[in-house]
Amino acid sequence: MEAEEEERPMERGFVVWLTGLPASGKTTIARELERELRDRGLRVEVMDGDEVRQGLSRDLGFSKEDREKHAMRVAYVSKLLARNGVAVIVALISPYRSFREAIRRDIKDFIEVYVKCPVEECARRDPKGLYARALAGEIPDFTGVNDPYEEPENPELVLDTLAESTRESVDKLLSWLSKKGYLDGATR
Template sequence: MDSSCGPVLWFTGLSGSGKTTTAQHVYERLIAAGRKVELLDGDMIRSMICKGLGFSREDRLENIRRIAYVADLLARHGITVLVSAITPYHEMREYLRAHVAGYVEIYVKCSLEVCEQRDVKGLYAKARRQEITMFTGISDSYEEPEQADLIIDTQQHSLASNVIQIIEWLDGHVWETESMQSLSCVAAGQELGEQLGLEAAHHKSKGDHG
């Protein structure tokens, strides 16, 4: 990876899998460690620079291209970028790998059943009643990543351990030559009480329809 570019950590997964929750806590760890970091949430981006796009395959591809442009621009200025977006198709992720400097694909794995159980917005229920069309996992497909750089399982593992796994991966693959204090040590040294706080947040992850 070009050391002049920041990594782009792209969290992909079903709505309710824990993408945004995990990304937010990684963001907080990196900020605490003195990193220059930006978090791009798919829902927020869609309501701003992607406003007007629908959920057809073509519109979803355009949505991802626009997010990718912003992420790549930030990364080329040395900023670590975290993106939380469903990104359901292989085609999208192939585009990102080809066009985004420092692209790191993180598959946030969780079964559809558990994602539905976590759905505080009731989006899955609406999709099953056909009140929402082109909803990933119900009326539109999620093509499971085959070349993810990192897989975190939010169904089998705790939020705290997933955050540490990501930061340890960054230490070993992106920042291994730096003299800065190991971020993995910072993360692993968190008090148990804080980890319990992460666990509480884990069960409140918001759904999305990107």
């Protein structure tokens, strides 16, 4: 290391866990938050449920047991990243409260964010047509249609994507992170 270079102190890693119904806006918020945090000089990793499932959990289906395994795998990787100073943004339906509570107990800086949106609006927005297929009986165990979504009881933050724009939701989340000290040391 050159003498004039300063060693940068370890950043405080954390996990923002965006949970909500399919098509509620989790991935959209995750990607915008990622951009904002990178612009502030933070190291960031997004773990999108659909993308991670293709690599880390391609052997799993959508039964309750498989969803739990998937969530626990995502949580494990998130914990490792956060422990090493990475801001981790998880966009994962994670429909069962017990899974999220177990993850909260395991990850020190776990921030549960409920991306709230009525199922009717999610079905209207649905870019993949999955709600229509689930309603037609083509997709079993589809969260919000024929499989439950258990709303968080005490999330750190609720983002109402029916009432708020993506920008408003991300600004609300950034403000919360800043107030709680997670953005201390960020460049902006």
